[in-house]
Structures are given as structure tokens and as C-alpha cells.
Ligand SMILES: Nc1ncnc2c1ncn2[C@@H]1O[C@H](COP(=O)(O)OP(=O)(O)OP(=O)(O)O)[C@@H](O)[C@H]1O
């Protein structure tokens with residue numbers, strides 16, 4: 001049986017990494033084989049690309065270069081980690097995937113959406129998440145949470161940019177309401193985790 005591909009999306013500081021850790025614990029307790037991974041990165045090669053993308057000194061990076069670096073990291077990730085895990089019947093929990101590229105590089109950065117979609121198509125060869133949690137939070141709140149741990153190149157973008165990212169995500173959810181579930185992430189960690197587990201349990205029932 002095929003596995004399940006689940007992604008977590010949302011602006012910086014919305015709680016993706018926190019929630020994915022807790023979801024992993026939940027699956028471990030249930031004895032369900034799964035893989036936890038993230039983008040950019042998720043592979044040895046991808047992690048090197050990630051370093052380039054998040055390096056604050058790369059101020060001159062062209063938007064197109066950035067787009068193609070995300071695509072390069074993703075191609076390696078899909079081929080080396082995600083597809084094999086899904087074919088092996090595992091659940092894949094991925095911290096960011098192509099919806100982030102659509103929201104950041106497409107909607108917020110303003111790269112031609114067709115070009116963004118083409119780069120995604122090439123990198124994923126059509127692979128799509130079965131379920132995407134969009135952890136929705138006002139950009140200000142997310143940034144405030146995230147900057148407690150220091151600012152990287154992307155977090156250094158201004159508030160207007162992050163607001164556009166949020167709107168980008170919400171637009172994607174509107175277009176694909178069956179795949180992308182918007183979850184209010186302004187609540188506490190445990191409350192949010194309870195909401196996610198309910199949705200995940202329902203998905204697991206359908207899957208089995
Ligand atoms: N529900 C919550 N309420 C308050 N603080 C939270 C909540 N969830 C996470 N945090 C805190 O906010 C910060 C950011 O959380 P986390 O790293 O999980 O977000 P993220 O979405 O992974 O961010 P990034 O996009 O920067 O990787 C952390 O310090 C975390 O402890």
C-alpha cells in the first residue's frame with residue numbers, strides 16, 4: 001500500500017517545526033512508520049543548497065536563481081527521500097514543500113506564476129501532498145515568535161513581504177480546499193496539536 005504525503009506550511013514562526021515534532025511523536029506512539037523531513041534541504045545535497053538560500057550574505061541573489069535553487073533542492077528530495085518513502089508505504093511529514101515556493105517566490109516575490117509552476121513541475125515530476133496543513137497566523141505574530149531565535153536572510157524581509165506570503169498561502173488554500181486545510185495557529189502549542197491530530201486521525205482512517 002502507498003504511503004501518505006503530508007506537508008506543513010505557513011509563515012515563519014507559525015509553528016510548523018514544533019507541530020511536526022509532536023505529530024511525529026503521535027505516529028511513533030501509534031507504531032506508524034514515518035519519515036520527518038523539511039525543505040529546503042531534506043538530503044545531504046539539499047542541505048548544502050539550503051545553506052546558500054538562507055545565507056544572509058547572499059544579498060545579490062536573483063529571484064530566478066533562488067527559484068532554481070529551491071527546485072534543485074526539491075528534485076533531490078523527491079527522488080532520494082519522499083518518493084521512496086511513499087512507495088515503501090510510509091507516512092512522510094514534510095516541513096514546507098512547493099506551496100511555500102508558490103507563496104514566497106510566486107505571490108510575494110512576484111515571479112511569473114507560470115515560471116514558478118514549471119519549476120515545481122520539473123522538480124516534483126507531478127508529486128503532490130495528500131494533505132497540507134496551513135498553519136495560519138498574522139505575519140506580525142509569526143515574526144515575533146520566529147525572531148526570538150535570530151534572523152536569517154528570509155526573516156530579514158519586511159513585514160509587508162510576510163503579509164503577502166500569508167495572503168499567498170490563503171489564496172492557494174482557497175483554490176485547493178480539499179488538499180490544503182487552513183488551521184488557526186494563533187492558539188497555544190497543545191491546542192493546535194490537538195486540532196492537527198484530529199484531522200490526521202481522520203485521514204489515517206480513510207487511508208487504511
Ligand atoms: N502555538 C504557539 N504559541 C506560542 N509560541 C509558539 C507556538 N508554536 C511555536 N511557538 C514558538 O515560536 C517559535 C517558532 O516556532 P517554530 O520554529 O515551530 O515555527 P516554524 O513555523 O517552524 O518557523 P520557521 O518558518 O521560522 O521555521 C519557537 O520559539 C516556538 O517555541
Ligand SMILES: [Mg+2]
Pocket residue numbers: 016017018095
Ligand atoms: Mg521551522
